[in-house]
Amino acid sequence: xxxxxxxxxxPANPTKAEAAPLETTGNLVFRKRRxxxxxxxxxxxxxxxILILGTLLYRIAADGLPWLSLEFLSGTPSxxxxxxxxxxxxxxxxxxxxxxxxFSIPLGVAAAIYLEEYASRGRFTRIVELNIANLAGTPxxxxxxxxxxxxxxxxxxxxxxxxxxxxxxxxxxxxxxxASREALRAVPHTIRQAAYAVGATRWQTVxxxxxxxxxxxxxxxxxxxxxRAIGETAPLIVIGALSYVAFAPSGPMDQFTTLxxxxxxxxxxxxxxxxxxxxxxxxxxxxxxxxxxxxxxMIRQRAQRRHRQ
Amino acid sequence: MNLTPNTQASLAADxxxxxxxxxxxxxxxxxxxxxxxxxxxxxxxxxxxxxxxxSGCGKSTLLRSVNRMNDFVPGLRTDGRILFRGENLYRDxxxxxEVRKRIGMVFQKPNPFPKSIAENILWGPRIxxxxxxxxxxxxxxxxxSLRKAALWDEVKDRLDDSAFGLSxxxxxxxxxxxxxxxxxxxxxxxxxxxxLDPRSTAKVEELIAELRQEYTIAxxxxxxxxxxRVSDKTAFFFEGKLIETGPTKKLFTAPEQKQTEDYIxxxxx
Ligand SMILES: Nc1ncnc2c1ncn2[C@@H]1O[C@H](COP(=O)(O)OP(=O)(O)OP(=O)(O)O)[C@@H](O)[C@H]1O
Ligand SMILES: [Mg+2]
Numbered sequence: 001x002x003x004x005x006x007x008x009x010x011p012a013n014p015t016k017a018e019a020a021p022l023e024t025t026g027n028l029v030f031r032k033r034r035x036x037x038x039x040x041x042x043x044x045x046x047x048x049x050i051l052i053l054g055t056l057l058y059r060i061a062a063d064g065l066p067w068l069s070l071e072f073l074s075g076t077p078s079x080x081x082x083x084x085x086x087x088x089x090x091x092x093x094x095x096x097x098x099x100x101x102x103f104s105i106p107l108g109v110a111a112a113i114y115l116e117e118y119a120s121r122g123r124f125t126r127i128v129e130l131n132i133a134n135l136a137g138t139p140x141x142x143x144x145x146x147x148x149x150x151x152x153x154x155x156x157x158x159x160x161x162x163x164x165x166x167x168x169x170x171x172x173x174x175x176x177x178x179a180s181r182e183a184l185r186a187v188p189h190t191i192r193q194a195a196y197a198v199g200a201t202r203w204q205t206v207x208x209x210x211x212x213x214x215x216x217x218x219x220x221x222x223x224x225x226x227x228r229a230i231g232e233t234a235p236l237i238v239i240g241a242l243s244y245v246a247f248a249p250s251g252p253m254d255q256f257t258t259l260x261x262x263x264x265x266x267x268x269x270x271x272x273x274x275x276x277x278x279x280x281x282x283x284x285x286x287x288x289x290x291x292x293x294x295x296x297x298m299i300r301q302r303a304q305r306r307h308r309q
Numbered sequence: 310m311n312l313t314p315n316t317q318a319s320l321a322a323d324x325x326x327x328x329x330x331x332x333x334x335x336x337x338x339x340x341x342x343x344x345x346x347x348x349x350x351x352x353x354x355x356x357x358x359x360x361x362x363x364s365g366c367g368k369s370t371l372l373r374s375v376n377r378m379n380d381f382v383p384g385l386r387t388d389g390r391i392l393f394r395g396e397n398l399y400r401d402x403x404x405x406x407e408v409r410k411r412i413g414m415v416f417q418k419p420n421p422f423p424k425s426i427a428e429n430i431l432w433g434p435r436i437x438x439x440x441x442x443x444x445x446x447x448x449x450x451x452x453x454s455l456r457k458a459a460l461w462d463e464v465k466d467r468l469d470d471s472a473f474g475l476s477x478x479x480x481x482x483x484x485x486x487x488x489x490x491x492x493x494x495x496x497x498x499x500x501x502x503x504x505l506d507p508r509s510t511a512k513v514e515e516l517i518a519e520l521r522q523e524y525t526i527a528x529x530x531x532x533x534x535x536x537x538r539v540s541d542k543t544a545f546f547f548e549g550k551l552i553e554t555g556p557t558k559k560l561f562t563a564p565e566q567k568q569t570e571d572y573i574x575x576x577x578x
Contacts, residue, residue, distance in 0.1 A: 190418060191420060191422060191423065193381075193416065194416070194420045194487075195422070196381075197378065197409055197414040197416075198409070198413070198433030198436075198437075198491055199407075200406070200433070200436055201406055208432060209422055209432075
């Protein structure tokens with residue numbers, strides 16, 4: 001009795017086995033077709049992007065590779081393309097990125113930790129969040145003007161690496177903060193509870209458990225931010241980075257130029273040779289960026305290996 | 310104070326098992342909603358006290374109040390007292406870190422730290438400066454804690470592997486080992502077996518019986534057989550109120566309240 005009512009209420013098995021063939025039919029045909037279509041579309045888009053990038057890279061490599069040499073890396077700019085080198089710009093970029101990382105990473109991660117782990121949700125946090133979002137949306141050239149007024153003039157830093165790094169810090173800080181907050185938020189609540197339950201203070205919990213578990217996500221944000229900073233030109237030109245510097249900077253208060261600025265300068269000259277050494281400088285810049293990202297990815301993967309499995 | 314016969318029984322601790330933790334007229338509110346209603350309940354030393362009752366009756370809320378884990382819940386308010394060895398845990402200037410060092414907790418879902426097995430044990434003692442520097446002391450603590458949690462034999466060759474590589478049951482025993490490593494006086498367990506299979510559950514139950522020699526244990530469980538098996542004392546809650554408490558044997562064989570009887574015989578809840 002019980003059996004039959006149950007079967008009557010919910011037909012667990014079709015009464016006629018042949019009514020449900022195992023081949024694709026009806027609605028499933030349509031769904032499968034749609035899935036195939038979508039997969040092909042996604043593949044087509046991916047491949048066209050790769051193709052475009054590949055062409056671009058090929059053109060640059062074809063133009064630039066013949067010019068790459070030790071003299072090019074260690075030389076100073078010149079009126080003649082074949083005597084030109086990028087040493088001051090290369091060091092300028094290295095210094096600038098080093099200083100920017102030095103300022104922006106601790107500041108950004110600390111701000112994220114504060115906002116995510118300490119600040120109570122109130123008017124103050126909302127205002128800070130709004131400002132961060134606005135800063136993220138500010139065109140970099142505007143930040144350059146801000147840097148010019150505040151760092152170069154008001155704080156009297158002059159057209160120095162310091163002023164440049166601080167301006168770039170302003171520019172990438174929102175990215176680092178937002179990504180780090182996201183990463184901190186993704187750390188499961190249960191881990192925090194476990195930490196508190198063994199007698200950890202809030203700071204010990206954050207430092208010993210939450211931040212280490214969030215490192216991979218934080219590193220991703222840092223990679224994105226620094227990659228953007230390394231290619232930035234406009235704000236640096238606004239604050240007065242020079243395009244012709246014969247000497248490499250030796251300290252944070254020195255004047256400087258960077259690879260993107262030199263590339264911009266060379267690429268805008270009419271002579272073909274200069275276009276070609278611009279391509280060579282682009283290759284150097286790309287390599288530098290790649291090395292920087294590789295380092296960050298390695299740190300990220302070490303953290304991941306330690307914390308997941 | 311106006312004591313019902315029930316609460317008198319729970320307050321009258323015998324000499325061998327003095328009350329370690331004692332709730333007195335203790336209430337918890339989430340905003341306007343009262344989740345724990347004026348509870349009087351004692352947890353005798355080196356005994357297992359089971360807390361049972363239907364879902365949502367405030368068991369977890371009460372348990373989390375004992376080691377002040379509820380402090381993190383916004384909008385939560387408490388009333389009354391919880392005495393820990395005679396001291397009110399809710400008076401001013403009680404250091405919650407100190408409280409949690411002495412009253413450990415095992416959670417419903419295993420929540421090992423995303424670190425190695427050994428690190429899971431050592432992290433708490435280390436940040437509280439409870440383990441001497443040097444490898445020997447650390448290794449000793451790891452081994453003794455894992456042994457007590459009946460996990461040593463299964464993991465002794467992979468102490469440096471991630472704790473996430475363990476099975477659910479092993480992870481839960483690791484969490485118990487992590488709690489033991491802090492040498493707490495009381496261990497609170499909130500449905501420690503609900504995510505485990507029968508074999509792991511049996512292991513954890515054996516473990517509880519073992520730990521009972523040294524620790525005062527409070528365990529929340531939905532499993533009547535489990536409560537009957539592992540506990541010395543049982544407290545039955547319904548809608549935030551303590552309905553009945555007493556020796557487990559008595560409560561399961563001759564409950565005084567109709568509600569208790571209905572619940573333990575599975576007629577509701
Ligand atoms: N953070 C919270 N905010 C508001 N109300 C809550 C919160 N946590 C629990 N409650 C409410 O308090 C009451 C008691 O919850 P509690 O988690 O203590 O029940 P429980 O007995 O542990 O239930 P279960 O057996 O399902 O775990 C429930 O009605 C629940 O909805
Ligand atoms: Mg619960």
